Each structure stands twice: as C-alpha cells, then as structure tokens.
Amino acid sequence: MAFFSKLKEKLFKSSSKIEEGLDAIVEDGGEPDRPSEQPEPRPEVPQPPAPEPPASPPELPEPEPETQPQPVELPEPETVPVPEHVPSPDPAPRPEPMPVPAPGPEPRPEPEPLPDPMPADPTPGIPPAEIPPQGGGLLNRLFKRGAAAPVMRRTLDDDMLEQLEELLISADMGVDTALRVTANMAEGRFGKKLSTDEIKSLLAQEVTRIMEPVAKPMPIYPKRPQVVLVVGVNGSGKTTTIGKLASQFKAAGKKVVIAAGDTFRAAAVEQLQVWGDRAGVPVLTAPEGSDPASLAFDAMARAQEEGADLLMIDTAGRLQNRADLMEELAKIVRVIRKKDETAPHNTLLVLDATTGQNALSQVEIFRKISDVSGLVMTKLDGTAKGGVLVALADRFGLPIHAIGVGEQIDDLAPFDPEDFAAALTGLDA
C-alpha cells in the first residue's frame, strides 16, 4: 500500500504534462455542463434602479456530480513483488503490435443536449449568480479543482483531436502512437460532448490496452546460474538497476553474484561495489582496462562453483564506437556460452525515461548489437513525459520488466499498466 502511494506520488511528475494539457484542451472551446444554472448577465437588458437585494440570493441547484463510471479499475495496491512471483519460464513470443483500430471502450451515453445558455426572460432585479470565470490559466483551474467546479464538456471534433494529438506527441508518445491512440479514442464518439474525466478515462484505457501485453516480470528459468546480461548507454541506470534487482532477488532467497563488466571505468566498478554492499551480494571485478569477456568467464565459473541462482553481468555503454561495443558484447556471450550454451538467459536493456524519444533509437541500436529480451525503464520519477513508454510498447512490443522511480534500493517497481495509465493521464485511482 505504502509503496504504491509512493509510486504514484513519484510518478506524478510524469502525469502532470498530459493531465494539465487535457484540462486545458477541454476548457478551450468547452463549456460548463449545466450552463442554464449559471446565467450570464445580459448587458442589453435595462437594469431597474438598484432595488434592495433579496434577503438571500436565489438558490442555485448544485452542479450535478459526475456520474460517469470510471472504466479503469485500479487494483489494490500491493507491496513490491519479489522475484518469486515471477512466472515460470516463459520465453513467450513477443506481443504483436497493437491492431488499429481496436475495439474501443463502451460508448458513453450522449450527454443531454445543452439548453439555451440564456434564460429567455431573466427576472429583472435579481442579481446574477456568481460564476467563476471560465478558461484562463493554470491557477484558475487549480482553484476550481479544489471547489465544486462545474464539469466542463467539449465536443470531440477535428480541432480537439488535433490538440489531443499534439499533446500526446509533446509528452513523447511519438507521432504514430499518438495518431493511433487519438483515432481509437474518437471512434464512435466523434461529435459527442465529453468531459475532462471522460477524456482521461478514454486515454487511460487506450494506454492500458497498449501496455498490458508488455507488462511482464523478468522470466526466471530453472538454470543455475541464470545469466542476466545488462546493457544500455552510459548513465541510463544499469548499475543502479543491477543493485536494486540483486537486492530484490536476495530478499527472495536467491543467491546472486554480480560481475562488473564495465572494466573501462574504475568509477563504474567502484559504484557497482557500493551497490553490491548495499544489496549484500558479492561483486566480481577485474583490473581497469582488462578484458570484460575474461571477467565474465571467471564470474560464470565462480557462480557455477558457488551454486548461485543468478549471475548479473554489467556491461559498458559506450555507443560512440558501436562496432567495438558490439564486438565486446558478442565476445562476452561467446565465452559464457562455453560454460552454458543457453546463456545469457536474459538481456536487459536499461533505458532512461528522461531521454524521451531518444530511448526509441537506443532500442533500435541495442537490438542490433545484442539480443535484447526485455526492458527496464529508469528515472520515471524525473520526467514530465512518461509517454515514451507507450511509444516503446507500441513500436517494439518488448516486455517491460520493471520501472525505476528513484535512486534508493527499493525504488524499482514491477510495471503495472493500469497504475501507469492512471498516473500518466491524471485519472483519479
């Protein structure tokens, strides 16, 4: 419970861009749900000489609370699943890209046609009801959020769709995915008036639908040691993720060994040792500049001797010379296969969510130079645009095993599509 509220709080930053954008889009060109209850003063109607105001202002019915069902049902928060919860070996084929258009959510009932916003014959002398100014900036919206703000609705038309597309693209969802998502949202709803919450719900449903097939924990194989090769560009969070994963596996009763395969940077080795100490897991190192493949071979031998369940191999992330890196990774794979020809059993690509669309080209590159089997997306706590995960899922369909939401050892969470979609869109859980 506590963990998930922490996760939501941390993911808030990534929700803010889309959430604020959706609020603004509906307000831009939208109108309050029940404008007949909030008559504007009609300037051309002559006002009689100021009579005494009535003892009490006319009672306006409360704006009707929104009764739209929330289609996204968030599961009960749970604690961090430990690797034991991981399903048994499941080298399942990668999910097919999502078909378009997919069956969208149930069409919502069309809202009642709005009555004429001007009463035909307003009673003279009664002061107009005070209504908060519509539209305006963020502060305005924030204030209205706290009070019983009228529900805004906007007709889903071409203009609105274009604005939605732009918003999703600006949140790093990528052009193709943004177009597909908005097309699915509009299907069967074009010309209908939708509230902000309805739009958020629709978007959350679309995001969940794309993300569900890729939300898979790292598969565990009945192999000892199971070899996990960790790849990714420098600074993406490989070391931190290895430390967090090692800690979770250890807590689940697994015997873990780490190999510091980035032998080119002494600082990288030291950092991994720090994480190994934190997780209580041995870290095998080699002198700076030595052959990473030879270290991987020694680590494999030691992990086998010690009966380790898991060997996690860190690697260098220098993309400046792609050919060298490719050769280095290929050599690591060659030598560990001398000990176990089925290794490595997982090749995790660690991506930094704050790099936005760049993450897409990193996947393309690493898929060419290694056999990427799954993704870990780090630093989701540090971006206002988590949409890149949706683009990744939509384009590549690679499993997303976990997300990093901070720098502490327990800041690695399994990827939950519904929670993610709710956080991304600002939908209340």
Ligand SMILES: Nc1nc2c(ncn2[C@@H]2O[C@H](COP(=O)(O)OP(=O)(O)OP(=O)(O)O)[C@@H](O)[C@H]2O)c(=O)[nH]1
């Ligand atoms: N906020 C946040 N910071 C993270 C997360 N994961 C990693 N970091 C930080 O990102 C920085 C780089 O992380 P590393 O684990 O060193 O990345 P690396 O890929 O091993 O980098 P090299 O050692 O240079 O190859 C560190 O300052 C980490 O604390 C995360 O999920 N959230």
